[in-house]
Amino acid sequence: MKIYTLHKKQILPLSMDEAWNFLSNPANLKTITPDYMSFDILSGADRPMYPGQIIQYIVTPILGIKTKWVTEITHVKPKHYFVDEQRFGPYALWHHKHFIKAVDGGVEMEDIIDYKVPFGWIGRLVHPFLVKPKLEAIFEYRQNKLEDLFGKF
Numbered sequence: 375m376k377i378y379t380l381h382k383k384q385i386l387p388l389s390m391d392e393a394w395n396f397l398s399n400p401a402n403l404k405t406i407t408p409d410y411m412s413f414d415i416l417s418g419a420d421r422p423m424y425p426g427q428i429i430q431y432i433v434t435p436i437l438g439i440k441t442k443w444v445t446e447i448t449h450v451k452p453k454h455y456f457v458d459e460q461r462f463g464p465y466a467l468w469h470h471k472h473f474i475k476a477v478d479g480g481v482e483m484e485d486i487i488d489y490k491v492p493f494g495w496i497g498r499l500v501h502p503f504l505v506k507p508k509l510e511a512i513f514e515y516r517q518n519k520l521e522d523l524f525g526k527f
Contacts, residue, residue, distance in 0.1 A: 375490065376490065376491075376498055377467065377488055377489070377490050378488070378489055378490070378491070378501065378506070379486065379487065379488050379489075380485070380486075380487040380489070380506075380509050380510070380513065381484075381485070381486050381487075382484070382485045382513050382517070383482060383483070383484045383485075384482070384483045384484075384517050384520065385477060385481070385482050385483075385527040386480050386481055386483065386520055386521070386524050386525070386526075386527055387479060387480040387524065387525050387526070387527050388480055388481050388524050389481070390453050390474065390476050390481055391453075392524075393474050393481040394452065394453045394474060397472060397474065397483070398422050398423045398450075398452070398456065399419075399422060399423075400415065400418065400419035400423060400429050401415065401419045403419075403431075405519065405523075406515075406516045406519045406520060407433075407512070407515075407516070408511070408512060408515045410434070411433050411434050411435065411512070412432070412433065412434040412440070413431060413432075413433050413434075414431060414432045414433075415429065415430070415431050416430040416431060416432060416442075417429070417430045418430055423447045423450050423456055424447065424450060425447060425448060425449060425450050426446065426447070426448075427446065427447040428444060428445070428446050428461070429444070429445050429446075429447070429458075430442065430444050431443045431444075431445075433463075433464075435464050435508065436504065436508060441463060441464050442462065442463065443460065443462070443463035443464065444460070444461045444462040444463060445458045445459060445460055445461060445463070445468070446458065446459050446461050453474065454473070454474065454475070455471060455472060455473045455474070456472050457469070457470065457471050457472070458470045458472075464492070465489050465490060465491065465492065466489075466490040466491060466492045466497070467488065467489055467490035468487070468488075468489050469487070469488045469489070470485065470486070470487045471484075471485070471486045471487075472484075472485055473485075473486075479527065480527050483520075485513065487509070489509075491505050
């Protein structure tokens with residue numbers, strides 16, 4: 375069983391309160407997800423994040439195939455971190471840790487995603503040229519969108 379990790383960091387010129395208020399609002403996920411993914415929240419984004427929260431989406435990750443994705447917010451430490459885990463969706467495993475910490479002049483945001491692709495050896499075969507580049511592009515879009523919204527550090 376192969377588990378992959380995607381690790382991203384970004385510094386933005388925001389206060390801790392501004393960063394936390396934006397990141398902990400599930401409705402903002404649509405704002406920082408590329409339009410081509412047709413990301414739509416079905417339920418669960420009606421309040422700030424809390425442990426046990428279930429959020430349901432429809433997303434189009436590849437080849438125009440719509441997929442239901444259900445995540446649970448498993449851990450929340452306000453103004454420090456939260457964790458979402460896939461309960462149903464396109465990955466065999468999805469565990470996403472979001473950390474924020476104050477730095478001089480702003481906040482550092484860190485994402486650590488541990489994931490496993492489905493379909494055994496076929497999934498591992500397509501990972502380097504299909505799954506990994508797609509995830510990298512999604513998180514690059516997210517970083518650029520956050521800079522558009524809040525400015526560069």
